[in-house]
Amino acid sequence: MAATTRGINKSLLPSAKTRSTIAKRLSGVTGEMTTATVAEMEQRHAWFRRLSAEHRSWVTLVAQAGIDGFVRWFAEPEPSGPVTSEVFGSAPRELARRISLYQTVELVRTTIEVVEDQIDEVMPKADRPILHAAIVQYSREVAFSAAEIYARAAELRGAWDARLEALTVDAVLRGETDETVLSRASTLGWRSTAAAVVVVGPAPDRESAQALEAIRHAAAIAHTDMLGAVQGDRMVVVLGGADLTTPGRAAEVTAGFASVFGAGPVVVGPAVDHLMEAAASAREALSAFRAAPGWPEAPRPVASSDLLPERALSGDGHARRALARDLYDPLRAAGGGLLETLVTFLDQGLSVEAAARLLYVHANTVRYRLRRIHEVTGYSPTDPRDAYALRLALTLGRLLPGSRREEPAEA
Structure with missing residues (x-):
């Protein structure tokens, strides 16, 4: 040749x-x-x-x-x-x-x-x-x-966009989401004017840019806006979309890319009304991420609200107040023997018959009150995990100012 x-x-x-x-x-x-x-x-x-x-x-x-x-x-x-x-x-x-x-x-x-x-x-x-x-x-x-x-x-554009995105996510986490940050988010493709959710998990093993692009692709398929950044040993993702207010929707979207995170818990914060308010979702998600080792059996992803007991025990004042306000106070206000029934049921090792004997009521009355407790709090006393949260809520409700009152001794 x-x-x-x-x-x-x-x-x-x-x-x-x-x-x-x-x-x-x-x-x-x-x-x-x-x-x-x-x-x-x-x-x-x-x-x-x-x-x-x-x-x-x-x-x-x-x-x-x-x-x-x-x-x-x-x-x-x-x-x-x-x-x-x-x-x-x-x-x-x-x-x-x-x-x-x-x-x-x-x-x-x-x-x-x-x-x-x-x-x-x-x-x-x-x-x-x-x-x-x-x-x-x-x-x-x-x-x-x-x-x-x-x-x-x-x-060059990709490197600049990555830096801009990291700055935007950092501003969201610190609660400094002003019009400038919203403009940056818009430049990066954020279009949502409705709900926002913050997701926190371990930093990925792969190169961070590739991981974020994989999450961006999954979010686009779910018709959800996305901003993300790796911060040290954790990766933070902000999702946006009107349907994120639907119960379970944020966890469903996150499940589509949870495998991109590194090994460990992936926590989904609560939905807030707008990106301007995403710091509240970030605060809960970060608190739950830090407390997640206390519940190694938690699902992946897990909602930050499902980790309220661990957050309360790790020193999160918001979690302690949430347990007292959302569980203990409604039960105390509901009356009908719900609070006393819950205390007795938990003390008797979740036994309906034992609680009925101590309360001098029929077992079906105890079952009815347990259903009412579930309706009032959203937590079922017959579920071991929910019973754990309710037990902690009882203790915090008795201790925290504003919740200390003599509990009704109703039969």
Whole structure:
């Protein structure tokens, strides 16, 4: 097989002197080629016609630089890989933000096609096969150069977006969600004006950017907005969407990407009305995440409200007050012997018959009151986990100021 130079068979290349002669003839028509290229782009591409005069001049510079670069490369005594960075370096960097990668590909394709047509029209027949073979190689390198420019621009945008997203999530956690933060969130794709939920879990084993993209993909499938960041050994995800207020919906969405987190508990905070209020959800989720080791059998994901006992024991004042306010106080206010029945039932090891004997009531009365306790608090005394929360709520309700009253001794 004949030796090749970056895709061109050397046996097909003429001598350096011949190439130099052909290049001189070619350089005399580069102006015509550029004019023909711009005219063809004007005719073919509506996006080009919509550009301002300044931006069209930038595209013309790129086309001219590409054609001139081809002539210089072809005239080199020792052919090597063409250096195409100067092609796109001739236009301001802003051009990459004005036209897309697809449009750049169209620009390169149109320029090459026009140059090939012009070669057939204005160059001697003997020069045409050589120039056609050379233009194929050169156009490939130009395409690679364009792809590299856009790839680097995408990497820079991605790195900046990641930093902006991390700052936004940090502001949400600290309760500093003002209009500036909302504007940043909107820039990052946050569209929800309704509920928001904060999810906290262990940092992933994989690279953080890949993990966040996997979560973003899962959230998009669930029609949910998402912001996320890795903070030390934990990963924080903020979800947004009107349906997150539906009971169990946030946990359902989180279950779709829970495997992306590292090993350990994944906690879902309560839904709040807006991203501006997400700090409240974050506070509960972070408290529950810290307390989660106290319940290693917890489901994954687990709601922060399901970890109220562990949060209370780990020093979370909000959790202690929630247990007293939402469980103990409603039972005390309901009357009907509910509080006394609960105390007796728990003291008797969750035995209905034993509680009935001590209360001097029928066992069915105890069962009825247990159902009422479930209705009033949302916790079932017959469930061991719920009974644990109710027992702690009784203790906290008796201790916390505002809940200390003599419990009714109703039979």
